[in-house]
Amino acid sequence: MSSVLANILIGLITSLITGTSVWLWQRTRSARVWRRKAAFFGVNPGQPCLIILNHHHRSPWTMAHYDIRALLDVASVVDQLGGQIAVEAAAEFRGTNGDRTEFCIGGPGANQRSAGHLAYHLPGIAFRPFSEQPDALAIVVGDRQFLWRRGEQEYAVVAKFTPQGASRPVFLICGQMGNTNRAAVHFLKREYRDLTKRLVSSDRFCLIVRVSATSVYGHELVELEQDVTAEAFAGST
Numbered sequence: 001m002s003s004v005l006a007n008i009l010i011g012l013i014t015s016l017i018t019g020t021s022v023w024l025w026q027r028t029r030s031a032r033v034w035r036r037k038a039a040f041f042g043v044n045p046g047q048p049c050l051i052i053l054n055h056h057h058r059s060p061w062t063m064a065h066y067d068i069r070a071l072l073d074v075a076s077v078v079d080q081l082g083g084q085i086a087v088e089a090a091a092e093f094r095g096t097n098g099d100r101t102e103f104c105i106g107g108p109g110a111n112q113r114s115a116g117h118l119a120y121h122l123p124g125i126a127f128r129p130f131s132e133q134p135d136a137l138a139i140v141v142g143d144r145q146f147l148w149r150r151g152e153q154e155y156a157v158v159a160k161f162t163p164q165g166a167s168r169p170v171f172l173i174c175g176q177m178g179n180t181n182r183a184a185v186h187f188l189k190r191e192y193r194d195l196t197k198r199l200v201s202s203d204r205f206c207l208i209v210r211v212s213a214t215s216v217y218g219h220e221l222v223e224l225e226q227d228v229t230a231e232a233f234a235g236s237t
Contacts, residue, residue, distance in 0.1 A: 033193075038081050040192045040202055042101040042169045045082030050097055051075065052113050053089050054106025054181075066178030066219070067105060073185045074103045090114070096163055102170040105181055107137075117172050121161050122206055124231040127174070137176045139208065141228045146208055148176045151215035155225065156184040159206040159232065169203070175211075183211040183219035191224070199227070206232035 038044055051074055054067055071087075078085050083101070090106070090113040108115035108127050118125055126140040137148040139155050146155040156175035163170060171188070175181035187209050188195075196202045210225040 034081075036196065037192060040196055041077060041081065041171075041188075043078055043081040043083040047083050047168075048100045049078045049083040049085055050093075050100040050102045051078075051085060051087045052093060052102060052104040052111065053087060054111035054114070055089070055091065064178035066182045067110075069219075070105050070173065070178070070182040070185045073182060073189065074105070077189060078103075096166045097168060097170055098165075099167050101168040103173065104170060105173045105185075107174045107176065107181075111174075114172060114174050117159075117170065118157075118174070121163065121170075121236050122157075122159055122172070122232040123236055124228070124234045125157055125174075125206065127176075139174075139176065141208070141226075141231050146210075146225065150177075152213065154180045154183075154211045154214055156180040156209050156211065157206065157232075158184045158188060158209055160202075161204045161233070179214055179219050180209075180211050183214075183222040184209055186219050187222045187224075200229070204233070205229045 043049055051071060053071065075085055086100070090104075090111045093113065104111065104114050104117060106114055108118055109129060118127075124141060128135050128138040128140065128145075130136050135145060135147060139146040139157060148154055154176050156173065159172040159174075160169050161172075162168065173181050173184045175184055195205075199205050205227065206229045207227055208225040209222050211219065211222045213221055
């Protein structure tokens with residue numbers, strides 16, 4: 001075999017090995033990323049997942065536009081991970097989530113299941129009711145208030161926990177408004193890898209996220225404000 005042909009053959013073999021290695025690395029990396037995401041959200045292929053709908057604060061039979069978008073964003077995550085989606089209205093669903101990962105969307109004023117989750121599992125978190133007062137819709141944690149400033153600075157509670165008797169987690173999304181509900185879901189989708197590394201436990205946490213300049217950037221300018229896990233779950237059953 002001539003040296004020219006030998007060099008060509010060696011080049012082809014090297015290219016094949018390199019190409020195969022890159023393909024295997026990408027496949028392994030994709031599988032690792034998928035497993036990490038599935039573990040964080042508690043969703044596996046074929047597993048049933050439950051999305052609990054809230055309602056518009058002025059009507060029990062309608063949903064706000066941004067809440068519908070939040071629901072669709074959650075559904076896209078579940079679908080991407082191969083889960084099976086069931087949707088229930090908060091006013092009608094009763095019982096534990098059991099073997100279904102639950103995504104409960106909406107603050108306590110628009111979702112009575114959220115109100116129950118907060119009272120029973122996160123007693124360290126309180127929401128002020130809507131009013132004409134300066135602290136309307138404020139999220140209260142201990143002696144600190146996260147005030148609602150429409151279009152400027154708004155907040156949401158993002159929590160994960162597993163109720164007694166259930167085998168799968170609940171994700172609680174409680175924003176001060178519909179847009180902050182969607183922002184909280186966006187935050188989870190974007191930051192789940194960092195949260196897995198940053199949090200003491202990715203199985204149980206409670207975070208306050210801040211949404212800034214909503215009149216300009218909508219739901220996308222959302223950041224972690226504070227980890228309030230210890231305060232939120234203190235005294236829970």
